[in-house]
C-alpha cells in the first residue's frame with residue numbers, strides 16, 4: 449500500500465488586537481465630550497508623569513538662547529538639570545482628544561503642579577514635525593545624576609529644533625485663578641520664526657477649570673475651529689508636543705519646567721491614520737506580507753504628494769502605518785497573500801472587515817490586524833479488512849480506507865487510494881478540515 453500521510457501541526461486561530469493608542473476618546477459631546485469641571489483628569493486621558501519635588505530634572509538651561517521665542521535655535525548642549533520651584537514644577541500632565549456632535553476635534557489637556565499658589569503660566573507647544581531623532585526619551589532617567597542616556601540627550605537634543613510656521617502654543621496664565629486660554633502661532637520661515645501676540649479663545653472654543661485644591665487644572669480647546677485650516681490641501685498633524693511652564697506670556701519668557709515625552713499614544717490631526725499589524729498562526733512565524741490600502745469608490749487615500757498605497761509587513765507582529773489619510777467611509781485593506789499562507793481575516797478596531805470596507809475618521813487611528821494561517825496540509829489513512837481471516841481460495845475480503853483531513857487547510861480532492869493488491873473506489877469530492885471519506889475495495893483469494 450502506498451499513501452503519504454504527513455504530520456499535522458496543531459494550530460489555534462487567533463485574532464490579536466494590538467491597540468497603540470492608549471488614550472481613549474470619550475463619547476462625542478459638548479467640549480469634545482470632556483467635562484471641564486475641576487474633577488481631574490477626565491477618564492480615558494493619557495497620563496504622563498514628570499519628576500517633581502526636590503528632584504533636579506532635565507529641562508532647558510536658563511539663558512538668552514532658550515527664551516520662548518528663540519529656543520528652537522539653541523545649540524546643544526541646551527538641556528541641563530534644573531530644579532524648578534514648586535509653583536512651576538509640573539508633576540503630571542494628561543492629554544486626550546475627542547469630538548463634539550458636529551464632528552469638530554477637541555484637545556483635552558490637564559496638569560498638576562507642586563504648589564497651589566504662586567504665579568506661573570502653562571504653555572503646551574504643538575509642532576507638526578517630530579522632535580529630532582536625538583531626542584528619544586525612551587527609558588532615559590530625567591533626574592540627576594546624569595545617566596549615559598541623559599548625557600546623550602544633553603549633548604545632542606533640542607526638543608524645539610524642528611519648530612516651523614503654523615506650529616502653535618496654548619497658554620494658560622494660572623496666576624490669580626484665570627481661566628483664559630490664549631492661542632499663539634508661529635509664522636515666518638524656519639528658523640526665523642515670529643510668535644504672534646496670540647488670540648484669546650472664545651468661550652465656545654475653549655473652557656478651563658481648576659481643581660478645588662488648586663493644584664491641578666484642565667482645559668478643552670476646539671482644534672477644528674481654532675487651529676486646523678478651514679480649506680485643506682494637506683494634513684495638519686501634530687508630531688511633537690512640549691508641555692511646560694514659563695514665567696510669562698512673551699517671546700522673552702523663560703522656561704521653568706518642561707515635560708519631555710514622545711506622547712506616542714496621542715494622535716492629534718485633522719486627517720486619519722491606519723496602523724496595520726501582522727498576526728501569524730502559529731505565532732512567531734517569519735515572512736513578508738504586502739498589504740494595500742485603497743478606497744472602494746476609487747478616491748485617493750491622501751493629499752498630493754501621495755504616499756505608497758502598498759506597504760510590507762515583516763514577520764509576526766510586524767507593523768506599518770499609513771499616515772495622513774483623508775476621512776472617508778469606503779476604505780479597504782487587502783493582502784497579497786504569500787505562497788504557503790492563507791488569509792484568515794482583516795480585523796479593524798475589533799470588527800472583521802475582510803473583503804469589506806471600514807471608516808477612517810479625522811483625528812483617529814484605526815488599528816487593523818491581518819491574520820494569516822500558515823498552510824499545513826496533512827491526511828491520515830486507516831485501512832480495515834473484513835473479515836480479518838480467510839480459509840480457502842475464492843474467499844472475498846472487503847477493505848475500507850478511512851481518509852481523514854488532519855491538516856489545517858481544505859483538501860480539494862479527488863480522494864484516491866492506491867493499493868498494490870486491489871483497486872480502491874473513493875467517493876467524489878474533497879475533504880474539509882477534519883472531514884473523513886471512506887474508500888472501499890475487495891480482494892478475492894487466489
Ligand SMILES: [Ca+2]
Nearest residue numbers: 483484485487
Ligand atoms: Ca473633568
Ligand SMILES: [Ca+2]
Nearest residue numbers: 498499537538
Ligand atoms: Ca517637573
Ligand SMILES: [Ca+2]
Nearest residue numbers: 498505706707
Ligand atoms: Ca520636567
